[in-house]
Amino acid sequence: MSGDVIVRATDVVKHFPVQSSSLRRGREVVHAVDTVSLEVRRGETVGLVGETGCGKSTLARCLARLLDLTSGRVEFDGHDITKLKPRDLGKVRREMQMIFQDPYGSLNPKRRVGSIIGDPFAVHNVASGQDRRRQVQELMELVGLNPEHYNRFPAEFSGGQRQRIGVARALALKPKVVICDEPVSALDVSIQAQVLNLLADLQQHLNLTYIFIAHDLSVVRHVSDRVMLMYLGKIVEGGPSEEVYQRARHPYSNALLSAIPLPDPRAAQERPRIVLVGDVPSPIDPPRACRFHPRCPKAQGRCVEEEPVLEPRLGDPTTHVAACHFPVAEGEDLTMARPTLSEEERIVEPTMVATPGESGEKELP
Amino acid sequence: MTIPSAIESHTELAIEPGVAAERAIEGRSTWQLAWMRLRKDKAAVVSFVVIVLIVLMAIFAPVVASLTGHGVDQQFRTTGLNGFGQPVGPNGTFLLGTDDLGRDILVRIAYGARISLLVGVVATLIMVAIGTVLGLMAGYLGGIVDSIIARLIDLVLSLPFLLFAISLVSVTHPGLAVVIIVIAVFNWAAVARIVRGQVLSIREKEYIEAARSLGAGPLRIMFVDVLPNVLTQLIVYATLLIPVTIVLEATLSFLGLGIPPPTADWGQMIAESEGVYQQAWWFLVFPGLALLVTTLSFNILGDGVRDALDPRLERR
C-alpha cells in the first residue's frame, strides 16, 4: 500500500510567542512542536494522536506550510518547501489539502455550497462558469451530496453533510495528501461512521495519502496504517498501528490506551486502569529531559536528567520507536508501578494552563 | 474530472427525512429570512413607512412650497406676522404657523428634511466606508498595520467631537460639505472599532483557515470570506448611525456651526426659535417633532433590522 516518501519532516520546531505582553513578547514562547521528524509515504494513512495542546495540529499545519517553521525542514514530493514564500506555495496548496474539525466553523455561513466547494477552482483560476459548476456537482455526487443542493447555504445541512462538503472542497483539485484535522470528533457517533467510511472509500479510489489527526484513539487505530503519539510537542512513540496498540512501550501510550472508554463493559472491567496524576504541564515551560516524567508512574532520576531518544525498544522492529528510558514490557502492570522520584521532583500541578487561549484569560479590549 | 463517481453507492447517506424536516428554511438566504422577520415587526414596518414619507417630503419639497404658495425663504411680513411683529400660529394659510421672520414653517421643515437626510446618509456612508476598510485591514492583517490603525482609532475616539467641530468651523467657513466631512472624519472610528473586533473573531474561524489552506490571498479572504460576515452587523450599525448623524448635524446647526442661514435646517430653526417660543410654541415644537420623528423612526427600524438579521443579537 505504501510507496515512496511524499512528506518528510526533519527536526521541525515551532514556537509561538506568548501573546499577552508587548513588553515581554519574544521572551516567553509556547513550545508547540519540538524537534519532530517524520515521514509519510504515498498512499498510507499516518495518525497523529495526543491530547489537547500536544502539538499535533500545529505539526500538521507546519507540514502544509500554513505556518512558518521556527526551525527544521519540510519536504513535499521531493522538494524542500520550508522556505517558500506564500506566492510560491501554489503547488503545495493544490496538492496538500485539509479537512477541518468543526463542520459548522469550517464552512463560510454566508456563501452557498456550490461556491464553497468551487473555491479551490476560483483561487487557482482553473475551470470557470458552467465547467466549474459541473465539476462541483460531480464532487458533490462523489461525496454523497445531492448536486441539486448547489445553491443552498451550509446552515441547511446537518453536521455529517457539512463534513461531506468540507471533504468535497478538499478533493476539488485532486490533491495527493489530505490532512484530516479531527474530521469526526464533532460528529455524533452514528454519523462518525458514515464519514469515516467515506474517507476510506475515497482513499482507495483516489490513491490519497492521509495525515489523520485525532484525540480518539479508537478512531485513529481504525483508520491508520501508522500512528504517532504526541505529548507536549514531542513524538513519544510511533510505529505501525497494530504494533503500537498491542505493544505500547511508552508509559504515556499505555495510560492513554487504558483511558479510552470501551463500549464493552466486560472488557472495560478486565483491563488495567492507569490513571495518571495531574494535568499536562504548561508548554511555555515544559519539564526537563523527558517531558512526561512529572506524571509518569515509572519515572526515575535518569528521566529528569537525560532526554530519551526515539528508537526501537525491547527488541521491537525498527519501525516501532519509543522515547523512553524505561519502556513498558508486555504484561507489565503499570498500575502497580511507583516512581522513585520524590514528590518535589514530580511537580504535578500545572503552574499555568496549557494554552493561553483556553484558559479564558483575556486582554483588555 | 476522471474521479469515478461510483463511490456514492457505497456511502450510506443521502437526502434523508431528517433534512426534509428542515425544509422550512430551504433555499432561503439570510436576507430573505431577515425580510420575512422584519415584515412581522409592526413597529419597524410603520417606521419604515414614516421614513419613506419623510424622504418623499424631502424630494418633493418644491411641490410643498408651490402647493402652499409660500417660497422657502419668502418672508410674509403682513400675513405671517401679527401686529406686534410676532409669528402667527397654525392657521388656514400657514398650516404649521410662521417663524420670527414670517416664513412658512411647513415649507421650511420640508426643505430642512433635505439637509438632514442628505447629511445623515452621506456622512454615514463615508463613515462606514472608512471604518470598514480600516477595520478590515487592522483586523485581518494584524501586526504593524493593526497597531497603527488601532492607535488611530484610539486617537479619534479620544477627541471630543463637538469641541473639534467648533475648532474646525472656527478656522473655516461652515457649509454643507464642511459639516459632512467634519462629522465623518471624527466618527468613523467607532465603525472601525466594531469591524475590527468582528474581524478579529472571524479570523479565528476555521473557514478562514480553510481559505488560506486553499491558497487564497489576503485580499480575496478579506473581501470574499470576511466582509460578507461583517455585512449584517454593518447594515444594522449603519441604520443606527443615520439618526446619530442627523442629530449631530442638527446640533451643529443649533450651535450655529452648521449650514449657514438662510438655508432651511431643522437644528437652525430650533435655534432661531429660542427667545420666541414662549409665545410661539409651534416654532419650537414642529421642527423638534420633525427631528424626533425622523430619528425615532430610524432607531426603531434599526432595532428591527438588527433583530431580523440576527435574532440572538440583542446588544447596545
Next chain:
Amino acid sequence: MALLEVKDLHVSFNTDDGAVRAARGVSFSVDRGQTLGIVGESGSGKSVSTQSIVGLARGGSVTGEAIFDGRDLLTMHRDELQKVRGAQIAMIFQDPLSSLHPFYRVDWQICEMIRAHEPRTDAKAARARAIDLLKLVGIPQAERRVDDFPHQFSGGMRQRAMIAMAMALNPALLIADEPTTALDVTVQAQVLRVIERLQNEFGTAVILITHDLGVVAEIADDVVVMYAGAVVETADRDELFYRNHHPYTEGLLRSLPAYGGERARLIPITGQPPSLIKLPTGCKFHPRCPYAFDRCRAEEPPLALVYGSSSHRSSCWLPHTVEGRESTRAQLLGGRTVG
C-alpha cells in the same frame, strides 16, 4: 422505592418555526446509590429532560411527574424546589470553565453553596469545608488553590472544583450532564474515578448524561437510550450492551470502531437524526432503521418489556423474544446485509 422516578415527562419549546418537542413521554428511575447512564446523540432530549425536572429548562412547557424522595418536583413550589436544588439534587455540567463564575474565587463559590442552604454556617467553617472538599476531589495544595479564580485552574481541576461544589451538601442525587465531554481522555479517566469514589463514599445516586457509550460501559449500573426526545431502550448495563433489542442501540454500538478487532468497514446508521419540529410518523427511528416494516411507519411502539426480563424495555415492534427478534430481523433484511 426509587430515589427519583420520572414518569411520562413532556417538554416542548415554542419557536418561530413551530413547537420543538424536546422530550416526549420520558420515563426512568434511579435508586439510591446507583448510577443511571442516559445515552443519546445531540438533540435526543437527554439534557432537557434532566434539567426540566429541577426547573432549569426555562421557557419550556413541562408536564409529567418527577417523584423525588416521595415528592413531585414538577408540582413543587418554586421556593421549595430551590431548596432541593443544590442541597439534595446537585448538578455538574459539560464545560467547567463557563459553568463557574469567572469573577469569584473558587472558595467564594463553594462557600456560597454551603451558606445558601445552611445559613448558620460561619464563614470560617464554610471555608474549611471548601478546602476539605477540594482535597476530597484531589486538588493538590487545596489550602492555597482555594483562593484561585476558576481561570487559574486547568480543565480537569475546574471540573473537580465543580464536583467539590456539587458534593458540598452531600446530595442524594448528582446529575452529571456530559461531565467529561470537554476533557481529554486521561483527565476524563481522573474525573470519572473521582465521581465513582465519592459515590461509594457517600452513597450518592448519579445520573450520568453522555453521548459516549464507552463512558456508560465503565460506570453505569442501568442505561437509558434516548432518541428524538423519547426513551427507546432501557436495561441494566450488561443486558443493554450484550442483549440489546432496539435497532438504534444496536446501530450505535455497531457504528463504533471495534477496539482491538479487525480493521473492518464500519457499519453506520444511515441518514440523519430527525428535526424535533417535524418528527416522522410512527416509530421516530423508522426512516433510519434497516428493519423497518409497515407497522413502524404507521404506529409508534410503546416502551415494553422484552426478553422476559423484568427491567429491560424497548420501544420497537420487533418480537419481544430473543429468537423471535433474530428471525424476524433476518427475514426483514431478506438476504441484504446491514449497511
Next chain:
Amino acid sequence: MARFLLRRIAQGIVVMILVTILVFLIFFGSGSQIDVARRLAGRNASQQTIASITHRLHLNESLPAQYWHFVVQLVWHHNLGYSYYHTQPVSTIIGHAIPITLSLAIGAAVIWLVLGVLSGVTAAVRRGSVMDRVFTGLALFFYSLPTFVLGLLLLFLVYFQLAKRGIRIFPGQGYTGITSNPLKWLESMILPWFTLALVSAATYMRLTRGSLLEVLGEDYIRTARAKGLPERRVIFRHGLRSSLTPVVSQLGIDLGTLVGGAIVTETVFGMPGLGYTAVTSITNQDLPVIIGIVIVASGSVVVANILVDIFYAVLDPRVRLH
C-alpha cells in the same frame, strides 16, 4: 500592575501628543502667519498686539519650531495661552468654568445611572413583559430625542408654562454657585441635570438590558440556579456583577467627555461651563480659549480611558495586567 500602568500612561501621552499636533495644525497650520496671528488676537486687535503675538508664539519660524514652542509653553509653563478678548490667561477662564461643568456632569451621571441601570435590570429580568416594553419604548424615545430639543422642551413646559401661572420652582437659565447659595444652586441645576440625564439614561438602559440578557444566558447562571440560590441573588450577585463591566466602561468615557463641557446643555441653559465658554468664544473669535478647552477636554478623555482600563481590570480577574 505597575508595568501595566506605565504602559497605559505612555499610550495616553502618545495620544495627547497627537492631539496637540492636531490642534496645532488646525489653528496654526492653516493660513499665513498674519492670518494666524489675527485669528489668535481676536477682533479689533491692534497692530501692536498682532506683532507681539507673532513674536511670542514664534510665528515667523518654521511649523515644527512653532509646534515645539507651543508644547514647551504647554508642558513646562502649564501655559494654555492668553485670551486677548478677556485679557486673562486661558487657564483662569477654564478654572472658573470647570466647577460648573463638573457639578452638571456628576449630578447628571448619578441620575442617569440610577434611572438607566434600574430600568435596564427590570426590563431584562422581566423580558417581554409590559414593563419591559414600556421601558424599552421610553428608552428609544429619549435616545432619539436630541439633547437641545429636550432641554428647550423642558424649559418651555416646566419653566415657562409654570412661570406663566405664577409658579416659580426652577429658575430658567443661568447658574448660581453652590458656595453662594446651595438651595438656589440645586434649583438651577435640576433642569440641566435631567436634560443631560434622560438622554444618557436611555443609552444606559439599553446597554444594561442587553448586557444582562447576554449574561443571563451564560452557563454560570445555570450553575447558580442549580446551586439552589434565590433568584434575586442569581440576578444581582451573579448576573449583574458581570454585566456591569460595559456599563462602567461607558460611564468612564461619558464622564471623560463631559468634563470637556456639556456643550449643548450648557448652551441651552446658559450655564457658563466649559462647553458654553467654547461656544461663546467662537462668536467672540476668542481662539486661544478654544485651544485651551480642546486640550483640557482631550486630556480628560485620555485620563478617563486609563481609569476605565484600570477599573476593568479590577472588575474582571481574567484580565491580565502586564
